[in-house]
Amino acid sequence: MSPSPLASAPRLPGGPLIAFYGDDYTGSSAVMEVLSFAGLPTVLFLGPPTPAQLARFQDMRAIGIASVARAQPPEWMDAQLPPVFEQLALLKAPISHYKVCSTFDSAPHVGSIGRAAEIGERVLGGDWHPLIVGAPAIARYQAFGNLFAAIDGTGYRLDRHPVMARHPVTPMAEADVRLHLSRQTDMPVGLVDFVAMKAGRAEQQLADQRAAGARLIALDVLDDETLAEAGRLVWEHRGERLFAIGSQGLEYALVAYWRRAGLLAPEAPTAPPARAAHIAVVSGSCSPITAVQIDHALANGFEGIRLDATHAVDCQAWEREIARGTAAALKALEAGRDPLVFTASGPDDPAVPALSHAIEAAGVAPAQVNARIGDGLGRVLDEVVRRAGLTRAVISGGDTSGHAGMTLGIYAVTALAPLAPGSPLCRAYAEGAHDGLEIAFKGGQMGRPDFFCAARGGAANH
Structure with missing residues (x-):
């Protein structure tokens, strides 16, 4: 893998690092969890915030907005996403993130990740759009573009997963995220695979995919090594700003790279909650x-x-x-x-x-x-x-x-x-x-x- 010299990135920039929009509430809180417990204070708004509400959280390193986009048709996205993406753009974070479920719940008619990507590209820009779904911490893995999820230690390709293959709204019939997305958008989708990452060829494969016209580029994640390498590719190739799509795997990857590069302190233990009288x-x-x-x-x-x-x-x-x-x-x-x-x-x-x-x-x-x-x-x-x-x-x-x-x-x-x-x-x-x-x-x-x-x-x- 490529080295990560501190000289090229001596410290994280000030202000918000990530502005994210989640397509459901639970997934949005997962992004907040990854960043907050990594030492990056994060606030999640449960709808577009007012200026007064934003002002209450001025020192946050990440700002998110949760939604119910995963359950909505493309017409809803056409009306609702542009203004909220414009609000994210005003935060001037180096990375904007459209957060999707780690099991890629979506279809052309509901929760279309492809439609969200098209809208986000128009509003939030960027020369390319990384797609990171794999996250070993929650037993999600991607190999050669195919998504896997484990239950009780047993891994399943997503189109054979006992839950996702039978999902009542968005059953997963295709595990290859590129093919799945091709049914939702005409945006060309590329791949940087884990073999290239482990062989030190990720830079070249990313360049080749971009030269071939890919705008959405999926990054395989199988283990801690590929997780950090995916984070490096995103951070070092972010340009002036970057619009990314993915699960909380994106934040896991960035945190892994920032720690590897010495830009973020090692993981610190977190305390469990005290007992509540009733719940x-x-x-x-x-x-x-x-x-x-x-x-x-x-x-x-x-x-x-x-x-x-x-x-x-x-x-x-x-x-x-x-x-x-x-x-x-x-x-x-x-x-x-x-x-x-x-x-x-x-x-x-x-x-x-x-x-x-x-x-x-x-x-x-x-x-x-x-x-x-x-x-x-x-x-x-x-x-x-x-x-x-x-x-x-x-x-x-x-x-x-x-x-x-x-x-x-x-x-x-x-x-x-x-x-x-x-x-x-x-x-x-x-x-x-x-x-x-x-x-x-x-x-x-x-x-x-x-x-x-x-x-x-x-x-x-x-």
């Missing part, structure tokens, strides 16, 4: 990983409260279901148990096809119903936290976190303590009652079986 959890995830976490929680002091999501096709029926769930959660707290309000327990739960049938029978848009479900879970959490005076909560599910988070009226979060890679415990900033709330946004595929118990406090969940 409330809402979950709209259908992941089998979340299902295991729900089962573990119910066996360890949590009270399971199922919401019938089929009622969400009718506004009045859904209002009644929200009221019922809220009352049950408050009753659980009175009995000394922690409420866990959920709509499904894994992809094989009969509630999943039941909701699909209800949506089809009612003739309503699935996106509208999913947003209504997320909003309803947020309203349950809002009422329970307020009335019970809770100081800690968890929202599980990427899309759910976006809709429920907006309902809580939180406008920003900062990282407090690690729970699981990609899902830190955060400090909420709000104009109203939830200012100071400790909250975690958990992706459906993140965390060990004891995640909800770890969020309640006591031990870190790595």
